[in-house]
Amino acid sequence: MTQAFKDWTIAVTGASSGMGRAVARRLAAEGALVVGCGRNLLELKETERLIGLAQGRFLPIQNDLAEPGAGAAFVQEAAAAEGRLDAVICNAAVIDLDPIAKGDPSSWRRMLAVNLISVAEAFQAAITVMRPTGRPGWLVAISSLASRMEGMGLYGASKAGLNSLCQSLRLELEKDPIRVSTLIPGAFATNLGRDMPPETRDRFLREINAKGAYAAPDPAGRSAIMGLPDDIARAVAFVLTQPPSLNIPELVIRPQMDLTIPLE
Template sequence: MNSLLGKTAVITGASSGIGKAIARRLAGEGSHVFIAGRGVERLQEVARTIEDAGGKASIGAFDLNDHGALQAFVAEAARRTGRLDIMVNAAGVHHPGTIADGRTSAWQAMFETNVIAMLVGSQAAIRAMRETASKGHIVTISSYAGEGNAYHVYGATKAAANSVCRALRQELADEPIRTVTIMPGAVATNFGRHFPPEFVNGMFKSVGISTEFKKGDVLSDTMLEALQSHASAIFASPDDIAGAVLYAVTQPHDLSVSEILVGPRKSFPNAA
């Protein structure tokens, strides 16, 4: 316990799913976590659970398309604590669908969040780590889909994220800043919020849970945990991914834990 005592971590996408589990895990190990997302009430709830468990959390509610807000949030974390040890780019979005029938706005949203915001967040973290002479880790939550298996336009954004991480790893090799890419398989989160309702409701129905999901809905943790426990062969839990992040950021600093593929033992049926 407390392997990260006194450290500072910024986590985007921390209002839900994988980012939330990472925030809780890093805070549980002693980090002051600066958690970002859009849903202010959900962020406050995450901060409350962290503080109730004796941890430290500060929140920032903004859209990652507001690059200035993201840069300011990262800088503020470093200014308030005098350091920045861990930056986790966990926010991401997936609009499923074929390229032939896709919408430009959906492609833009995916590239903006999954690639551009991840670049902006990583750059802000590098600057803060340099200014505070911190030994840091920049962790990006990519995906199995980034491995080049042609998974919708989303897969292209995650392949781009992987490529950015490889470039960063080279750029920073002579500095005390490591770059880590975590590529999860299917995880029971709100990631399906833009998926067709019949697909999401059918998935829950297949494990005996009745839902009335509509596009954009955010499901409760209780429902997601029930889905994961009924279908653990095809869904990992957010905390499984948090464990991989904790492993990567607690290794000796001269060691590069570059890429981790982590997921359930069976593959997930694709959404159309």
């Protein structure tokens, strides 16, 4: 693997699982000091162990991004680690797909705090650090195709809000060497569904079985209905290796087959 990110410091939210862990491993393998956060310290330590096995560098920070100011505090701590900040990958999110007519407003508030407000805080803090240096910087948000679909409850709204946040920020930063990219994944095999109600998980499984598909790669050769976290890590590395004179506003990444869950 190349050392494209040698001497870089990159902050990754949600580095204790799924895509965030894969992104952290990839960027550390290419030379970056990755500063990663999450609530679960044991899983962050596992990310640190995996990165250490490949001689990479990872600094775990336990936090709860639903708390006011946590997104900014995380980025400031990452920037202070070695006195520089090259990229911030806002990946952490929670998912609540409950129909809006039946949903729990306190769960919505928490989800919007993590999926949207913490990103605005983190990016604002990053700009404050990056701007005075005049050096290139990258702000990457992991959104979701749910932002463009119906039936995705307040989760879809949180991701549509994230797309809009990034769009506005791209305009604000047009004259700076700081690029803002929104990655828009389809379905990927991670732990995101762990807190879903069993009925919702069952609806996903029924759809997967009905299509005769499987998460990639499938030794039996069935079509891929879910991508892998490493696919997203590769896409993040691609975005970060483009020159700041190039704008990659949005990148939609989906597996071979679409996964949709029919409304109840």
